[in-house]
Amino acid sequence: MTSLRRSKFEIWAEVLEFCLRTKRTQTWLLRKTRLKTSAIKETLQFLLSRNLIEQLNDDDIIKYHTTDRGEEVLKRFYTLVNDYFDLNQSRDPHDNDSDRLV
Amino acid sequence: MEKIENKKNGLIQSQKSLYTKLKRINHLFKIHFSSLTLFFLFALGFIILWTYLLVTGQTTTDLAQRYGLFGTIVTIILTTVLSLLIIQIGIQIIFYGLFIIKGNRSLKQDKGDKRTRTALYHGIVPYITNFYAFFNRYSKEKFFNHYSKEKTTLVKLVRTFLFFNFFSGFYVIFLFTRFLDTGNGNFSINISMVILFLSMLFFWLMNLMTSFKIRNEIVKWEKLFPKLEEWAQELEQLSSEKSNFFEEEALL
Numbered sequence: 528m529t530s531l532r533r534s535k536f537e538i539w540a541e542v543l544e545f546c547l548r549t550k551r552t553q554t555w556l557l558r559k560t561r562l563k564t565s566a567i568k569e570t571l572q573f574l575l576s577r578n579l580i581e582q583l584n585d586d587d588i589i590k591y592h593t594t595d596r597g598e599e600v601l602k603r604f605y606t607l608v609n610d611y612f613d614l615n616q617s618r619d620p621h622d623n624d625s626d627r628l629v
Numbered sequence: 630m631e632k633i634e635n636k637k638n639g640l641i642q643s644q645k646s647l648y649t650k651l652k653r654i655n656h657l658f659k660i661h662f663s664s665l666t667l668f669f670l671f672a673l674g675f676i677i678l679w680t681y682l683l684v685t686g687q688t689t690t691d692l693a694q695r696y697g698l699f700g701t702i703v704t705i706i707l708t709t710v711l712s713l714l715i716i717q718i719g720i721q722i723i724f725y726g727l728f729i730i731k732g733n734r735s736l737k738q739d740k741g742d743k744r745t746r747t748a749l750y751h752g753i754v755p756y757i758t759n760f761y762a763f764f765n766r767y768s769k770e771k772f773f774n775h776y777s778k779e780k781t782t783l784v785k786l787v788r789t790f791l792f793f794n795f796f797s798g799f800y801v802i803f804l805f806t807r808f809l810d811t812g813n814g815n816f817s818i819n820i821s822m823v824i825l826f827l828s829m830l831f832f833w834l835m836n837l838m839t840s841f842k843i844r845n846e847i848v849k850w851e852k853l854f855p856k857l858e859e860w861a862q863e864l865e866q867l868s869s870e871k872s873n874f875f876e877e878e879a880l881l
Binding site: 534535536537539540541543544577579598599600601602603604605606607608609611 | 639640643644646647650753754755757758761762849850852853856857858860861864865867
């Protein structure tokens with residue numbers, strides 16, 4: 528799977544999940560996400576600008592960690608997927624306009 | 630403080646629920662893959678034995694005995710269809726195997742990790758993205774002419790597999806029940822063929838059941854992905870300010 532094929536939601540959700548439990552460096556994320564340096568920089572910049580991850584200085588090493596807001600966004604992502612696989616779900620998942628982020 | 634705890638518990642609950650569902654789906658794929666592999670192996674054994682008997686002339690099929698040349702032609706067609714079925718099952722094994730290997734790698738639970746703050750489960754997003762990559766690979770628009778185009782999706786491919794499995798499998802299994810009646814002089818070969826045939830029948834039925842379930846799952850995924858694209862679009866529209874539009878949902 529090349530990075531060219533991946534869409535925004537895949538990359539953003541993946542980075543948010545990777546940084547959820549442990550602080551991660553850019554190099555670690557680069558290796559795990561298999562993105563180009565420019566692409567990971569752009570992704571981190573985007574997530575930082577939305578306050579979804581925070582930049583921390585850990586022993587002079589810059590690391591990234593998912594913020595509470597990022598956790599909520601990720602939770603929204605999980606809920607969205609969950610709704611589609613909920614066997615006892617009574618409502619149509621397409622009708623959840625009220626659950627929109629903005 | 631209570632709010633923060635609620636938020637974290639909500640995230641863990643969402644993760645746990647999703648993890649369980651993805652595990653279930655993964656389990657379904659594994660069963661399907663196992664049934665395909667076992668069917669493939671038994672069918673391979675069966676065709677080797679069958680070809681050996683035909684080539685050495687140790688068996689004369691029921692149809693050949695009754696209808697002469699016509700029966701021989703049917704026997705050849707039947708052997709060809711069985712060979713095609715085996716090839717097709719082999720392709721399916723590669724097809725599902727590629728997906729399952731990646732899926733299994735991503736979906737793991739850290740049971741011994743004491744540092745876990747909120748994420749007890751991980752690999753959920755990589756599993757979904759693996760599925761998405763799989764979808765993208767097989768979703769291509771084909772242009773026949775200026776006026777018509779057709780979208781080849783993973784659902785179509787899975788339906789084709791199901792269709793082929795059902796008809797060719799049915800044809801092979803139904804006709805072989807006729808042939809097995811005739812038998813030959815060698816008792817051990819007879820028994821082996823019957824065992825192989827019954828095993829094939831069992832895994833063929835199992836494969837059909839899991840194929841139907843997989844088709845339903847893939848239809849769900851196909852509907853889900855546009856929603857995830859929407860999630861990304863909504864994320865793009867988020868402002869950098871610390872807003873509280875998630876809090877209401879978290880408190881529910």
